[in-house]
Amino acid sequence: MRTSDDPDLLRWLFLDLNSYFASVEQQLDPSLRGRPIAVAPVMSDSTCAIAASYEAKAFGIKTGTPIWEAKEKCPDLIVVPARHDIYVRFHHRIVAAVKGVIGVTRVESVDEMGCLLPESKRTRAAALDLGRQVKRAILEAVGPCLRCSVGLAPNRFLAKVATELEKPDGLVAVGLGELPGPLLKLKLRDLPGIGANMERRLLRAGVGDMQSLWNLAPRAARRNWGGVTGDGFWYMLHGFDLPAKETQRRTIGHSRVLEPDLRLADKARLVARRLATKAAARLRRLDYVAGHLAVSARSESGQRYFGDFRLGATQDSAAILEALDSLWARHVTAWSPRRLKKVSVVLHDLTPLVDTTLDLFAVRRDPAPAPLGKVVQLVAAPRLGDTRRTLLSAKLDALNKRYGRDTVGFGVLSDKPGGGRELEYLGAKVAFTRIPDLAEFVE
Numbered sequence: 027m028r029t030s031d032d033p034d035l036l037r038w039l040f041l042d043l044n045s046y047f048a049s050v051e052q053q054l055d056p057s058l059r060g061r062p063i064a065v066a067p068v069m070s071d072s073t074c075a076i077a078a079s080y081e082a083k084a085f086g087i088k089t090g091t092p093i094w095e096a097k098e099k100c101p102d103l104i105v106v107p108a109r110h111d112i113y114v115r116f117h118h119r120i121v122a123a124v125k126g127v128i129g130v131t132r133v134e135s136v137d138e139m140g141c142l143l144p145e146s147k148r149t150r151a152a153a154l155d156l157g158r159q160v161k162r163a164i165l166e167a168v169g170p171c172l173r174c175s176v177g178l179a180p181n182r183f184l185a186k187v188a189t190e191l192e193k194p195d196g197l198v199a200v201g202l203g204e205l206p207g208p209l210l211k212l213k214l215r216d217l218p219g220i221g222a223n224m225e226r227r228l229l230r231a232g233v234g235d236m237q238s239l240w241n242l243a244p245r246a247a248r249r250n251w252g253g254v255t256g257d258g259f260w261y262m263l264h265g266f267d268l269p270a271k272e273t274q275r276r277t278i279g280h281s282r283v284l285e286p287d288l289r290l291a292d293k294a295r296l297v298a299r300r301l302a303t304k305a306a307a308r309l310r311r312l313d314y315v316a317g318h319l320a321v322s323a324r325s326e327s328g329q330r331y332f333g334d335f336r337l338g339a340t341q342d343s344a345a346i347l348e349a350l351d352s353l354w355a356r357h358v359t360a361w362s363p364r365r366l367k368k369v370s371v372v373l374h375d376l377t378p379l380v381d382t383t384l385d386l387f388a389v390r391r392d393p394a395p396a397p398l399g400k401v402v403q404l405v406a407a408p409r410l411g412d413t414r415r416t417l418l419s420a421k422l423d424a425l426n427k428r429y430g431r432d433t434v435g436f437g438v439l440s441d442k443p444g445g446g447r448e449l450e451y452l453g454a455k456v457a458f459t460r461i462p463d464l465a466e467f468v469e
């Protein structure tokens with residue numbers, strides 16, 4: 027691993043909406059603006075706040091504060107019943123506003139997302155400017171109550187941590203050259219991946235604050251975390267972004283010369299989908315995201331068809347298959363080829379995902395070590411948008427690994443054991459339309 031020599035090289039922008047549910051309520055009802063409000067799952071004093079406005083936070087009310095206690099702390103508190111469907115709708119509007127400025131690499135939750143910065147925007151000035159643009163876009167397109175904290179850093183972990191440094195309405199860049207300076211004022215529990223259990227474990231090892239966490243050697247970090255997760259955590263904390271493997275791997279691709287019975291364009295498309303699904307599974311296994319998908323086909327008469335699709339950094343099978351279908355329609359079907367002899371599918375512009383909390387802490391990556399408190403939360407919590415689909419893709423990988431190839435899939439061509447191939451849609455077993463609706467989200 028290596029880091030860049032440029033102390034200002036910022037690769038990630040992370041965005042965290044401030045007091046999200048409460049802000050949405052204040053956006054929708056102007057009479058709530060500037061006032062202490064708490065959002066509660068049910069209208070009962072025995073329940074806990076699931077969000078508090080900044081005005082309520084000033085009274086010491088936060089997520090998890092029992093409503094009876096919140097009312098004691100602030101007699102003027104307004105309690106509002108939660109409306110998750112509306113928060114999800116606002117979520118989509120916010121993601122759309124951000125996408126108008128910069129590609130969203132991964133949606134982390136209903137109020138958090140991470141964006142890999144384009145190479146031209148990685149200096150401090152350019153990154154801060156993008157951060158301001160993103161904030162403005164949300165305020166203008168969604169509403170003036172929707173403030174957010176934006177963090178910029180060499181990796182996504184630190185960018186997320188940087189959003190903790192200034193709230194509300196923060197915009198903080200943490201360059202490699204400044205580390206660990208700005209982090210030292212945080213508590214261990216402020217770091218993603220350090221929950222109550224992990225904190226206790228660290229305390230037992232004599233690590234009680236950020237400075238001593240920073241001073242740990244990678245090997246000691248590994249010991250404390252009980253596995254390779256500690257290594258990953260150490261590297262993320264210290265601002266490393268690229269594993270050595272990135273320089274080695276730039277593409278993942280598959281191609282196939284078609285058997286005569288698969289040469290009609292429609293059947294060839296199913297083969298291409300099968301190849302794309304394989305490539306996507308490989309991408310996830312290697313922990314990369316792909317920026318582009320290229321598809322090429324050659325007809326029996328030697329005619330070539332080629333198309334390239336900008337994916338915007340994904341490892342999600344469904345997104346890749348959608349891209350494939352649109353390329354296929356535009357670059358192959360549109361030319362009405364008679365019979366195709368060969369198809370190829372290549373994922374390129376690959377970026378490793380080591381610098382993501384999801385990958386480090388999700389069970390998929392690292393089933394052996396004892397789970398961290400945070401892990402269970404991350405895995406158990408329903409996820410949204412791209413992230414949820416990626417988790418579904420990962421789940422399919424796990425099922426196929428356990429029960430054999432093509433146990434489940436996205437409506438692709440299956441390779442029958444014994445060599446004979448049959449066209450068959452397997453998608454009905456796990457259909458996208460059957461993913462629980464976003465409104466089922468609970469914080």
Ligand SMILES: [Mg+2]
Pocket residue numbers: 042043044045046137
């Ligand atoms: Mg938030």
